[in-house]
Amino acid sequence: MIPVAEALSRISRLQPLGTEAVPLPEAQGRVLAREIRADCDWPPFETSAMDGYAVLLSDVATPGVWLSERGTTVGAGDPPPAPIVPGEAVRVMTGAPLPENAAAVVPVEQSRREGGRVRLDAVPAEGAHLRHRGESIVAGTVLLPAGRRMTGTDVALAAMAGADPVPVFRRPRITIAVTGNEIVPVSARPGPGQLRDSNGPMLAALCQERGWPARLAPRVADETGRVERLFAEAGREEDLLLTSGGVSAGDFDLLPRAAEKAGFEIVFHGVSMRPGKPVAFSRRGDTLWLGLPGNPVSAAVCFHLFAREAAGRLEGDAHPGASLITARLSRGLKAGGPREVYRDALWESAGGECRVEPLSSFGSHDLKAYARANALIRIPSGSPALEAGSLVECLVIREGAPPLALESAT
Ligand code: AMP
Ligand code: MG
Numbered sequence: 001m002i003p004v005a006e007a008l009s010r011i012s013r014l015q016p017l018g019t020e021a022v023p024l025p026e027a028q029g030r031v032l033a034r035e036i037r038a039d040c041d042w043p044p045f046e047t048s049a050m051d052g053y054a055v056l057l058s059d060v061a062t063p064g065v066w067l068s069e070r071g072t073t074v075g076a077g078d079p080p081p082a083p084i085v086p087g088e089a090v091r092v093m094t095g096a097p098l099p100e101n102a103a104a105v106v107p108v109e110q111s112r113r114e115g116g117r118v119r120l121d122a123v124p125a126e127g128a129h130l131r132h133r134g135e136s137i138v139a140g141t142v143l144l145p146a147g148r149r150m151t152g153t154d155v156a157l158a159a160m161a162g163a164d165p166v167p168v169f170r171r172p173r174i175t176i177a178v179t180g181n182e183i184v185p186v187s188a189r190p191g192p193g194q195l196r197d198s199n200g201p202m203l204a205a206l207c208q209e210r211g212w213p214a215r216l217a218p219r220v221a222d223e224t225g226r227v228e229r230l231f232a233e234a235g236r237e238e239d240l241l242l243t244s245g246g247v248s249a250g251d252f253d254l255l256p257r258a259a260e261k262a263g264f265e266i267v268f269h270g271v272s273m274r275p276g277k278p279v280a281f282s283r284r285g286d287t288l289w290l291g292l293p294g295n296p297v298s299a300a301v302c303f304h305l306f307a308r309e310a311a312g313r314l315e316g317d318a319h320p321g322a323s324l325i326t327a328r329l330s331r332g333l334k335a336g337g338p339r340e341v342y343r344d345a346l347w348e349s350a351g352g353e354c355r356v357e358p359l360s361s362f363g364s365h366d367l368k369a370y371a372r373a374n375a376l377i378r379i380p381s382g383s384p385a386l387e388a389g390s391l392v393e394c395l396v397i398r399e400g401a402p403p404l405a406l407e408s409a410t
Contacts, residue, residue, distance in 0.1 A: 103126055
């Protein structure tokens with residue numbers, strides 16, 4: 001067994017898949033393969049921030065002065081106008097280029113026009129309502145680094161820089177295969193000893209959340225031949241094979257041996273964590289296999305830790321993991337054992353700090369408790385008991401959705 005940090009570090013060495021170009025409007029959620037730099041200053045020219053009058057400061061030293069208004073108004077998109085002559089005000093609209101000697105703009109709201117003249121009722125400070133060329137961005141600045149997953153506003157920055165199409169890394173193709181003789185499809189009514197497959201749909205949904213195309217394969221029975229066929233065929237349609245179940249030490253946990261027999265090289269099998277101890281990671285050439293434990297909560301926790309790291313690195317994501325926060329415990333926690341613990345929890349921001357409540361769960365099969373969680377508290381191995389109010393580190397696993405208020409079973 002290796003520590004979680006070591007497992008993550010081994011996965012993090014994966015190299016990104018190839019690159020491709022996508023039209024800019026489709027780039028949100030994709031990982032940039034090359035940095036994007038500004039190809040011009042921003043703003044690109046001296047411009048007005050208001051509809052108003054461009055003036056020389058010497059002409060507007062007192063409120064209520066009358067100036068002669070230039071005959072033409074300058075609008076956005078017009079060529080740069082001639083310099084202001086003393087005693088003159090130039091009517092400019094928002095986004096219009098300014099005369100090169102404009103010192104300030106007085107908003108129209110603070111003016112009155114009358115027969116070719118205008119009265120300005122404000123004494124502007126130097127630079128008032130002007131936007132200077134390059135004040136926000138100087139040409140050549142890196143706007144977006146390579147390895148960044150693009151947000152909607154990143155798309156706007158890339159547009160400013162003329163980046164269309166956008167160079168991005170290829171998305172990893174994922175196949176999800178659940179194993180277990182007891183597992184029946186969601187559409188079936190489970191017979192004695194059977195249960196419905198919740199891991200397959202859950203893993204597909206978690207992949208979808210990150211934009212990774214995932215295919216759900218038919219359930220694999222716990223039979224040596226069937227499991228060996230899974231590994232023999234792996235890599236035809238996927239970069240990453242994600243399985244659930246069959247990786248622990250039971251009589252029917254056939255996956256690690258079958259993977260090795262099919263030529264996969266085990267990168268690790270067994271991580272010192274709770275839940276999720278039996279998780280396995282292995283590769284054959286360009287094909288990766290991540291074997292998640294079958295218990296639904298273990299599968300989910302291992303997805304957030306290891307599947308996101310693996311698929312994220314394949315996609316060139318420089319920060320593939322869940323974001324981390326430090327939060328104050330709302331109630332105490334017992335001392336941790338030798339393994340690192342990932343505990344379902346609800347975090348919220350209250351009164352200027354993050355608070356986190358560990359959820360009561362029956363264990364790693366308790367999907368109902370886990371479904372309420374929006375964070376996992378990370379409790380280091382050998383941690384002493386923690387009192388309410390202690391600061392703990394948490395992985396944020398869900399943003400946005402409100403916590404589920406569920407009835408208790410009893
Ligand atoms: P395993 O890792 O194969 O030993 O499975 C551990 C536990 O998880 C068993 O109780 C399984 O019934 C359960 N389990 C395995 N696969 C799934 C699945 N796809 N959906 C829901 N529960 C599962
Ligand atoms: Mg099983």
